[in-house]
Amino acid sequence: MIVPMPTGSETPHAAHADQAMEVLDALVIGAGFSGLYQLYRLREAGFKVRLFEAGSDLGGVWHWNCYPGARVDSHVPNYEFSIEAVWRDWVWTERFPSWEELRRYFHHVDQVLGLSQDIRFNARVTHAHFLDDDNLWEVTCADGHRLRTRYLLPCLGFASRPYLPDLPGLGQFEGICHHTAHWPQAGLDLSGRRVGVIGTGASGVQMVQEASKVASHLTVFQRTPIIALPMQQQRLDAAEQRAMKAQYPELFRRREASNGGLWDVRPDRRSALEVSDDERHAIFERAWNDGGFHFWTGTFRDILTDARANRLIYDFWRERTRARVHNPLLAEKLAPEQPPHPFGTKRPSLEQWYYEAFNLPHVDLVDLKDTPITSITAAGVQTTTQHVALDVLVLATGFDASTGGLTQIDLRGTDGASLAQSWSEGVRTFLGMGVPHFPNMLMLYGPQSPTAFWNGPASAEVQGDWVVQCLVHLRAQGITRIEATAQAAQAWHRHMDMLAHSTLLPQADSWYMGANIPGKPRQLLSHAGTRVYMDACRKSAAEGYAGFTLA
Ligand code: NA7
Numbered sequence: 001m002i003v004p005m006p007t008g009s010e011t012p013h014a015a016h017a018d019q020a021m022e023v024l025d026a027l028v029i030g031a032g033f034s035g036l037y038q039l040y041r042l043r044e045a046g047f048k049v050r051l052f053e054a055g056s057d058l059g060g061v062w063h064w065n066c067y068p069g070a071r072v073d074s075h076v077p078n079y080e081f082s083i084e085a086v087w088r089d090w091v092w093t094e095r096f097p098s099w100e101e102l103r104r105y106f107h108h109v110d111q112v113l114g115l116s117q118d119i120r121f122n123a124r125v126t127h128a129h130f131l132d133d134d135n136l137w138e139v140t141c142a143d144g145h146r147l148r149t150r151y152l153l154p155c156l157g158f159a160s161r162p163y164l165p166d167l168p169g170l171g172q173f174e175g176i177c178h179h180t181a182h183w184p185q186a187g188l189d190l191s192g193r194r195v196g197v198i199g200t201g202a203s204g205v206q207m208v209q210e211a212s213k214v215a216s217h218l219t220v221f222q223r224t225p226i227i228a229l230p231m232q233q234q235r236l237d238a239a240e241q242r243a244m245k246a247q248y249p250e251l252f253r254r255r256e257a258s259n260g261g262l263w264d265v266r267p268d269r270r271s272a273l274e275v276s277d278d279e280r281h282a283i284f285e286r287a288w289n290d291g292g293f294h295f296w297t298g299t300f301r302d303i304l305t306d307a308r309a310n311r312l313i314y315d316f317w318r319e320r321t322r323a324r325v326h327n328p329l330l331a332e333k334l335a336p337e338q339p340p341h342p343f344g345t346k347r348p349s350l351e352q353w354y355y356e357a358f359n360l361p362h363v364d365l366v367d368l369k370d371t372p373i374t375s376i377t378a379a380g381v382q383t384t385t386q387h388v389a390l391d392v393l394v395l396a397t398g399f400d401a402s403t404g405g406l407t408q409i410d411l412r413g414t415d416g417a418s419l420a421q422s423w424s425e426g427v428r429t430f431l432g433m434g435v436p437h438f439p440n441m442l443m444l445y446g447p448q449s450p451t452a453f454w455n456g457p458a459s460a461e462v463q464g465d466w467v468v469q470c471l472v473h474l475r476a477q478g479i480t481r482i483e484a485t486a487q488a489a490q491a492w493h494r495h496m497d498m499l500a501h502s503t504l505l506p507q508a509d510s511w512y513m514g515a516n517i518p519g520k521p522r523q524l525l526s527h528a529g530t531r532v533y534m535d536a537c538r539k540s541a542a543e544g545y546a547g548f549t550l551a
Contacts (some may be wrong), residue, residue: 030052033081053122054123068190076092158526176393186482194389260455272312310504365388402511405406432446449463451527474550506522
């Protein structure tokens with residue numbers, strides 16, 4: 001039995017057709033980092049603002065992704081708000097916190113900032129239509145609740161629409177089947193069960209690690225080997241963290257100024273090709289030991305732009321990784337001699353014992369390139385050569401990333417077309433925030449801003465401050481309408497394309513490129529340069545919001 005993914009609110013309510021329609025200055029959608037920051041700052045600035053959240057609690061991805069082992073891959077104290085009232089009394093237990101700890105953090109944020117009084121939970125926005133004569137959005141939730149708002153601020157994150165592949169027979173499976181992003185909130189015990197995991201992205205890797213400890217048998221269905229990097233997880237000491245707090249303002253300043261939003265991950269300015277073999281090796285080694293994303297973006301400046309530099313780091317990674325897998329055939333499947341794609345052009349997951357898990361006698365790898373899945377049966381997974389009987393099937397198959405959360409809402413602007421229709425040939429935005437024909441809508445952490453290459457809380461604050469300042473400016477000028485121009489969006493598209501082709505990113509069939517979803521236009525969905533991006537945002541603001549029409 002496949003458990004259907006929610007399309008409406010988690011707890012449906014009766015329709016509210018007769019209620020008096022509330023009119024807000026701003027409606028924020030989504031209670032993750034971006035949405036909460038908008039709510040907090042806009043409220044401080046005196047706007048009448050509310051937040052609608054589809055889930056029953058705060059946290060965004062950390063509400064939905066509660067599968068075993070789900071944890072963030074940006075290390076603290078990067079992965080938190082820089083608001084002193086929030087960080088002053090908060091300490092983490094792990095360098096890369098689990099979803100459980102992140103949820104506790106969000107509750108702490110709520111306690112300090114008092115946010116949930118302005119949040120409507122179980123409120124999934126299904127429609128938002130712009131009323132041209134009034135310069136207002138009319139917004140409808142799945143439960144029928146409606147209101148109007150001057151500004152609409154979708155803060156949906158990049159992973160709010162899970163992707164379920166079209167596997168023949170998926171609905172016939174009689175065991176338990178969940179997508180990782182819709183794991184049961186009450187948990188699911190995998191002990192002693194035959195578990196299958198389809199997908200080896202970040203979610204698959206985390207799931208496999210945990211399932212390998214308790215399942216009676218674990219089968220990992222791999223289509224493309226992931227280039228997973230050592231997390232180098234650490235327990236954190238509360239006293240040490242408190243002692244470090246004096247430096248936090250400076251760390252957060254550096255985070256804000258950094259490319260990518262991690263204050264301590266910076267590549268050497270040199271090319272990997274211009275140093276000696278020994279020096280290169282030492283720099284790779286240091287980054288490997290530092291863990292996390294140090295090994296992805298913290299070695300040399302040309303790892304993601306030069307194929308030869310890229311191959312050098314891949315070979316280092318492969319040598320280290322192969323050494324951890326006992327069976328040489330399996331090692332070749334997991335870390336092949338020929339890179340499946342250039343290193344780092346698909347999101348490199350962080351792992352702790354992923355590769356060692358394959359040394360366990362009850363863990364199997366099925367290579368779907370050699371033996372594809374032909375169907376899902378009532379009892380398991382049928383490939384071209386075998387039937388794997390399962391009690392639990394986990395779909396770690398990713399997301400319609402970046403755009404899916406937005407296009408699943410019936411968003412309609414001034415020309416009657418939905419956002420999904422407007423973007424059917426590809427995304428067009430200005431600065432990843434404004435969309436032509438969709439006035440008074442500014443997206444946070446959306447497509448064509450640095451999103452996937454920007455630490456979430458850093459983006460929530462830096463991009464978020466730009467939006468707040470923009471709305472304050474509009475209010476001060478008595479302006480009630482802002483809309484990205486088609487020319488600015490076209491120029492931004494060319495800029496994005498130029499940036500994409502200055503890197504190796506287009507060479508991978510990744511969700512960065514929209515290439516994981518059949519039929520989705522292929523384009524780089526996240527801007528690959530935070531500093532260049534923020535310079536463009538600041539320039540627009542300094543020129544009176546150039547690229548937008550104000551009225
Ligand atoms: P990802 O990174 O998109 O991974 C999805 C995985 O699912 C990936 O290994 C895919 O293989 C695999 N997949 C997708 N469709 C299929 C089908 N039809 N058959 C077999 N395998 C399939 O999603 P995650 O949830 O792991 O991570 C998303 C982000 O969330 C992550 O990067 C972090 O930023 C947090 P493929 O590689 O396409 O061959």
